[in-house]
Amino acid sequence: MIRIARHLASGGVGSGIGRPRQDELCRAVSCAYYAMFHTLAGCCADVVVGATRARRSQEAWRRTYRALEHGHAKNQCANTRMLDRFPPEIQRFGELFVDMQRLRHYADYDPEANFYRSAxxxxxxxxxxxxSRFENVDARDRxxxxxxVLLRNRR
Incomplete structure (x- = not known):
């Protein structure tokens, strides 16, 4: 997804001449968010079910991967009181997850969304x-x- 985001931000989809169009920049922002989301979904499935394909139930892995909800994950990551209990790399991932989801919503749903290529x-x-830093955090913390981010608290 990051590779695709970079390609879009470079104007690689359109004519390839000049600066990227706004729709390409919007799609690049969206791809950057989805890179985070799919990293998190994969992490959830790997640490709960197992990272080695030959040693896990593929159906259980797929269900766990698909269990991650955008809104719930964002709300959990916005809970700084709880997020502060994690290592700094996870805290930063959570903070950026919230920011990138907000930017993705702007990019995907606001017809007047406007971005600078440099941003x-x-x-x-x-x-x-x-x-990259999130993926290198100890498996226990991940x-x-x-x-x-997966489970809801019972009241």
Whole structure:
């Protein structure tokens, strides 16, 4: 997804001449968010069911992957009191997840959405770095975060 976002931000879909069109920049922002979402969904499935395909139930892995909900994950990540209990790399992932989801909604649903290429490239670079650091966090902490974003608290 990051590769696609970079391609879109470079104007690679249209004529390839000059600067990217607004629809390409909007799609690039959306792709950057989805890179985060799919990283998180994959993490949830890997740490709950198992990362090794040969040693897991593929159906259970797929169900866990699909269980991640955009709105619930965003709300959990916006809960700074709880997010502060995680390592800094996970905190930063959660904070950026909230920001990128807001930007994705603007990019995808506001017909007058307008982005500068330089800002979109910064979003993509930042997202790529945060994802990379998140993926290197200890599995125990990523597992706790997966439970945090997947499951709802009972009242």
């Amino acid at each position: 979109v490239v910064r979003f993509i670079d930042n997202t790529e770095g945060v994802i 597992r706790a975060f997966a439970v945090f």
